[in-house]
Amino acid sequence: MIKYQQIAAEIETYIEENALVQGDKLPVLEALMTHFNVSKSTVTKALELLEKKGAVFQVRGSGIFVRRQKRKGYMDLLSHQGSENITSKVIELEVKKPTKEAAHHVNVEPDEDVYYVKRVRYRNGQALCLEESYFNKSIVTYLNKEIVSESIFDYIQKGLGVKVGFSDVYLHAGKLKREEAKHLCLENGAPSLYVESIFHVTNGQPFAFSTVTYHFEQSHFFVQTNSPFS
Amino acid sequence: MIKYQQIAAEIETYIEENALVQGDKLPVLEALMTHFNVSKSTVTKALELLEKKGAVFQVRGSGIFVRRQKRKGYMDLLSHQGSENITSKVIELEVKKPTKEAAHHVNVEPDEDVYYVKRVRYRNGQALCLEESYFNKSIVTYLNKEIVSESIFDYIQKGLGVKVGFSDVYLHAGKLKREEAKHLCLENGAPSLYVESIFHVTNGQPFAFSTVTYHFEQSHFFVQTNSPFS
Numbered sequence: 159m160i161k162y163q164q165i166a167a168e169i170e171t172y173i174e175e176n177a178l179v180q181g182d183k184l185p186v187l188e189a190l191m192t193h194f195n196v197s198k199s200t201v202t203k204a205l206e207l208l209e210k211k212g213a214v215f216q217v218r219g220s221g222i223f224v225r226r227q228k229r230k231g232y233m234d235l236l237s238h239q240g241s242e243n244i245t246s247k248v249i250e251l252e253v254k255k256p257t258k259e260a261a262h263h264v265n266v267e268p269d270e271d272v273y274y275v276k277r278v279r280y281r282n283g284q285a286l287c288l289e290e291s292y293f294n295k296s297i298v299t300y301l302n303k304e305i306v307s308e309s310i311f312d313y314i315q316k317g318l319g320v321k322v323g324f325s326d327v328y329l330h331a332g333k334l335k336r337e338e339a340k341h342l343c344l345e346n347g348a349p350s351l352y353v354e355s356i357f358h359v360t361n362g363q364p365f366a367f368s369t370v371t372y373h374f375e376q377s378h379f380f381v382q383t384n385s386p387f388s
Numbered sequence: 389m390i391k392y393q394q395i396a397a398e399i400e401t402y403i404e405e406n407a408l409v410q411g412d413k414l415p416v417l418e419a420l421m422t423h424f425n426v427s428k429s430t431v432t433k434a435l436e437l438l439e440k441k442g443a444v445f446q447v448r449g450s451g452i453f454v455r456r457q458k459r460k461g462y463m464d465l466l467s468h469q470g471s472e473n474i475t476s477k478v479i480e481l482e483v484k485k486p487t488k489e490a491a492h493h494v495n496v497e498p499d500e501d502v503y504y505v506k507r508v509r510y511r512n513g514q515a516l517c518l519e520e521s522y523f524n525k526s527i528v529t530y531l532n533k534e535i536v537s538e539s540i541f542d543y544i545q546k547g548l549g550v551k552v553g554f555s556d557v558y559l560h561a562g563k564l565k566r567e568e569a570k571h572l573c574l575e576n577g578a579p580s581l582y583v584e585s586i587f588h589v590t591n592g593q594p595f596a597f598s599t600v601t602y603h604f605e606q607s608h609f610f611v612q613t614n615s616p617f618s
Contacts, residue, residue, distance in 0.1 A: 181592055210614055215554055217591050232558060236613045324445055327611040331561040331581035331604040349579030351561035361447050362411055374561040381557040383466045384440055
């Protein structure tokens with residue numbers, strides 16, 4: 159972790175430990191520099207990162223303020239960091255040819271092998287979602303059943319050293335098909351939130367494409383946006 | 389519009405006019421400085437803004453590359469700029485006491501008046517969503533039926549001069565209630581995507597709370613994220 163990322167993490171811990179709420183003012187720049195014993199540019203970069211993440215907002219000439227979503231149980235739509243109390247049941251782990259769509263999204267030829275993972279994820283023992291993912295094997299070079307029972311992203315980053323960058327996310331509501339419903343213990347045709355994501359390495363190469371079918375009663379999401387208007 | 393925002397808009401136009409696609413490289417910094425006849429810091433700020441918006445990504449030591457969602461008909465979940473071919477049928481426009489929840493979200497006392505707007509929005513004449521919004525009257529000081537038939541956000545920004553900042557967005561899938569279904573010409577119990585948003589002025593004051601109930605077959609969204617992992 160680069161210095162400013164570490165400081166950003168420490169500021170987030172500070173916000174949490176002091177139970178700061180939306181609108182609370184953070185200490186001024188100079189105080190943060192002294193507290194963390196770092197340069198102005200490091201603090202500034204840390205704050206920019208936190209603003210990007212939607213953890214703080216800056217008001218020109220007035221200061222830096224806390225942003226915190228206040229609803230219990232809501233998941234961050236755009237963060238794929240392992241949530242707590244998540245377990246997985248692996249239904250399929252295979253090396254195989256991708257669908258045409260998946261090949262396109264992970265940037266391989268249709269006759270090139272990819273890793274394919276299908277699993278049901280549970281939160282506190284309750285079915286949360288059905289997840290199907292395709293991984294570009296030239297970037298995600300190895301997976302096994304033990305790995306895919308846990309957080310695949312943790313492994314990809316920490317185990318394989320892949321630098322995960324941005325992602326493109328697509329979502330819509332729909333009706334569950336019979337097989338999806340069975341995995342989620344819901345009725346055929348029940349509502350569902352479908353979330354498709356294409357994940358890229360920081361250099362822009364796509365390495366994974368996933369389709370996640372959520373249990374509608376178990377999945378509530380939040381997104382903290384930056385100014386979409388500017 | 390500040391200079392760097394204008395340059396950002398021009399770079400976006402350049403991307404569009406040249407039909408650049410995801411992964412295409414933009415001209416180097418120096419070329420952009422010359423082309424737009426502006427300073428390095430202006431170009432840098434413009435590119436940072438575009439990166440924040442998910443329009444480009446930067447690869448250290450390599451350059452700046454285009455990001456473009458490639459699916460036709462998908463709407464940007466986090467942009468509330470007026471989409472094309474959207475019309476509205478106003479069902480209710482009232483000054484009234486907010487619900488307890490709405491009062492909390494727009495930061496008024498429960499016995500304080502707010503503007504309440506309920507409308508159905510159509511895209512190309514097809515029901516897209518049912519929208520209920522509460523506006524803090526001390527910020528959104530005036531609305532009338534003509535205004536709320538068009539883009540309320542356009543008016544708030546251009547007409548009232550409100551500087552719209554960040555928003556908190558909450559979403560989940562669910563089953564349509566009878567009255568919602570009627571407005572969207574769907575069956576009672578059909579799936580729906582529910583999106584709640586709290587909009588803030590750049591100084592952090594909340595000024596609007598809206599609940600939007602989407603027609604599931606008409607609403608597909610995309611979000612272009614920045615590195616959520618960093």
